[in-house]
Amino acid sequence: MIKLQVIGNLGKDCVVNNVNGKSVINFSVAHTEKFRDAQGNQKDKTIWVECAYWTDRTAIAPYLKKGTQVYVEGAPDIRTYSTQDGRQGASLSLRISNVQLLGTRSSDGEGGSSYNSGPSYSAAPQHVSAPPSSSQLNEPADDLPF
Template identity: 65%
Template sequence: MIKLQVIGNLGKDCVTSNVNGRSVMNFNVAHTEKYKDAQGNQVDKTIWVECAYWSDRTAVAAYLKKGTQVYVEGTPEVRTYSKNDGSTGASLTLRVQSVQLLGQKAAGPGDYSSPAAGNTYGGNTGGGYSQPQSGPSVPSEPVDDLPF
């Protein structure tokens, strides 16, 4: 078995549809790697992953909005297709087994809040999902031992 794990932001809102009596949620996730090339220039490489989440528990779809940061896990499929110019193209598709909401894009650029952060939907724990919890707990005392 091959497992693929992706952390990234949704490129568009989730679309829920019914195929042969089963519910499927389709969305795409963009993951950007940043590195320096041989000349020392900063390079951003973005990989788009098309995701198909086959589940009757579609409550998570309301949280899968454009810009939301997610962690998705599942089995990958590479699909090939013919382009208009006759050449062959390929796309990476992920058959999702679980999705975890990491954050939601807020009003400002680069500013994330996480109303449902840390909640996993799907997975091998009965196929259910957990209800969104309240925000992260805040320590009552200042933390003195910083790692740097």
């Protein structure tokens, strides 16, 4: 089994399609890495990953907007093709098994460098219990456990 994990930004809004009675959410994620070449110049390398999320849980679709930062994981697939001028090409696609929203670009004019936390989706609900009150504690307040 091969699993690919990608953190990046959506290049455009997602598209929800219905294929043979099943829902699929299609979107593309761009991951950019910064590196220095042999001469010491800083360069950027962007890899685009086409994503297909086959799910009945399409409620996430309204949040998958251009610029949203996401974490996706799934099984990779390389597709090869021939262009009209005869050149060979390849594209990376990903069949998504898990998607998590990491944030959205702020709209306050900061140039997209700041992110607001977006909704987080997990498999099980998380329950947070309140800390016990001082009347519920049986130990003396000055007794430290170390």
